[in-house]
Amino acid sequence: MIYFVGAGSGAPDLITVRGARLLSEADVIVYAGSLVNPALLDYKKDGCEVYNSAKMTLEEVIAVMAPAAKAGKTVVRLHTGDPCVYGAHREQMDELDRLGLAYEVCPGVSSFCGAAAALKAEYTLPNVSQSVILTRMEGRTPVPEKEQIESFAAHGATMVIFLSAGQLARLSERLIAGGYAPDTPAAIVYKATWPDEKVVRTTVADLAEAGAREGITKTALITVGGFLGTEYERSKLYDPTFTTEFREASR
Missing domain, CATH: 3.30.950.10 (Tetrapyrrole methylase, C-terminal domain)
Structure with a gap:
């Protein structure tokens, strides 16, 4: 299986619990080295292969992930923030679809x-x-x-x-x-x-x-x-004069 994992916004402890678990289980990690905090690689296990995609093309990334997945290895494609925002992961998923390879996406903190x-x-x-x-x-x-x-x-x-x-x-x-x-x-x-x-x-x-x-x-x-700025109106959500589904207005 290939997992696209959002690394979070920078701090290594802001990756999701699921993302950290997937990193610890990965046999192969391809990470966006120009943006992802390298401290996140501390989650990896001994023997894990690591590739920096900052120096790679789309074709080279697929050439690493596809054979590993076909060999039954767990692959993590580690993207900065959440991969759905400027992550360029759609084109990778389309290539994996074309190759008939399974993948999942683990969201991250943008x-x-x-x-x-x-x-x-x-x-x-x-x-x-x-x-x-x-x-x-x-x-x-x-x-x-x-x-x-x-x-x-x-x-x-x-x-x-x-x-x-x-x-x-x-x-x-x-x-x-x-x-x-x-x-x-x-x-x-x-x-x-x-x-x-x-x-x-x-x-x-x-x-x-x-x-x-x-x-x-x-x-x-x-x-x-x-x-x-400093100017805004109070939210109705917690306004005592506003009735909601869960409480009646108090006055």
């Missing part, structure tokens, strides 16, 4: 969740934002025409922007062009939940200056929106 924890923030605040947009800037690889930063910024919702820390000046311009006010709160979260985690609070207008000041050019998420 870095956008780790970033919220680092910020001690809630992305969905009543009367501020009830939607979270996960996206990225186009770089060497494009994004669909309808998914440009400006079109998402027009919603005024919470935004979490991946893979864009090296383009902060352009990102700032495009967020403002899309509709965010220059003084909209923003934050750069570098390596969320890692030992060297860094949180930089700023505004949309000052993203580039803040990133340059802290020397952050990669491995960071940019969060944008009013959820980083």
Whole structure:
């Protein structure tokens, strides 16, 4: 069996219980070495074969996993965060389908969740934002025409922007062009939940200056929106004047 496992956002103890068990049982581990905390390899057993996919192509990854699985070995493909977000695991699963090989997916804690924890923030605040947009800037690889930063910024919702820390000046311009006010709160979260985690609070207008000041050019998420501010309405969920399925309003 081949298991696609989410490594979590960085800290080795933020992998799921299931993910840690699968790592400890694996005969072969192929891990995303450019992003996954290598401390997670401490879960592996003696004799486990380990491959760093940062130096491999899709074809080379499959060439390692497929023979091992056919030989009855347990294979873990270890992805950063949760593999469903910028994990490029769909193309691997399609190849395994073509080869008739079984696989399962073990979810992980995405870095956008780790970033919220680092910020001690809630992305969905009543009367501020009830939607979270996960996206990225186009770089060497494009994004669909309808998914440009400006079109998402027009919603005024919470935004979490991946893979864009090296383009902060352009990102700032495009967020403002899309509709965010220059003084909209923003934050750069570098390596969320890692030992060297860094949180930089700023505004949309000052993203580039803040990133340059802290020397952050990669491995960071940019969060944008009013959820980083101080104004919001109390949730109805725990409001004593609000009746729910489980309790009557007290007054």
